[in-house]
Amino acid sequence: MELQKVDGRKARGEKKRRAIVEATLRVIERDGVSGVTHRSVAREAGVPTTAPTYYFATLDDLLIATLLWSAEAMCDDVLKIIASGTAREIARSLATAVDTNRGRTLAEYELYLLAGRRPELKPAARRWLDLATEVARPADPVAFRAFLAAIDGLLMQGLIADVAPNEDELEPIVSFLIRGRDESTAAPREE
Amino acid sequence: MELQKVDGRKARGEKKRRAIVEATLRVIERDGVSGVTHRSVAREAGVPTTAPTYYFATLDDLLIATLLWSAEAMCDDVLKIIASGTAREIARSLATAVDTNRGRTLAEYELYLLAGRRPELKPAARRWLDLATEVARPADPVAFRAFLAAIDGLLMQGLIADVAPNEDELEPIVSFLIRGRDESTAAPREE
DNA sequence: CAACTACTTGAACAAGTGTTCCACAAGTTT
């Protein structure tokens, strides 16, 4: 049981595997899921055409691995903001998501839609919702669900706007949505 | 200027053109945008492979035509409900959209995402939002934008839920969202 | 009937696809 000494080949293999996944995510951000092919990914990652096939049995597996990994990474970012953020902080994050991180946000919603057709992706797509609900322990579950739904809507609508909405534009909307949140938790229960 | 007599050939042509568009929409509902090829559409429509190419210069044109047409059709349905519906009616429509009309709703959101990458589709994707705002003449624009955003979010999240949310589950959320609407318009301004 | 236009359709092409195969290099163990 020597946990110290790992096979150098496997170590490099895992590294390359991750590099391929990261390259795939970049391709998705740039060209969408439909732009993902063994060859486009290999080119992006700077590896031979057969490398993706070696590490992932099928193209679908590569896609799924990428989206699971992407969702995981996204979760952390989102949660911090939602759980403890003020309306302005949330609005700023949303504005960034549809502007600077536009490609990434688009990719994220391609996951949603893909999950709509592939049940095995559903848990990953739903993860941030479940976590958010768990972390926030909302006093008013109905208002909180409305809030979470509106976040998705604001992001999607921000993606198809002629000019992406900015922080100042989003702030009042976010304020409206979390209106009930802090009021209701004025006397927080410690259980 | 004989507007009466139309070329019988052109008439049939237009009919076939529309049949191809409808077949394309069915393919999107079933297999997603990525499932759309000249051949799959032709098979679905029961026409030879070259028919789609004859009527649409390129596959992209076919896709765009289909999505424009789909968005148009969707608009009418949605508007009636939003503008004059009660919370329960809206909740019922949403529940239907993620259950019975699941495929159609998925297709609609693929338009959204496609519009995110193809500016020429943005107006079509945004159409229902603009129309809804115009028709509703909301007293509280902020609350209304939150409401519209939440609709998108509820639909998308409904698509990735393990079991699609039903009418009763959605009703309180919709109620929460339109809470301010009717109160604010108690004294409607006629200008 | 002849000229013209609009539509029809099968064959074919080049390009790109996912995937397999296999000879080989490199690292690990005995």
Added chain:
DNA sequence: AAACTTGTGGAACACTTGTTCAAGTAGTTG
């Protein structure tokens, strides 16, 4: 050093793709 496992990567295969082409039919007009 021999046997093994793991990773590498070029060549190739069968297949699907978007699109073109040319020969054809049918409807319209003069």
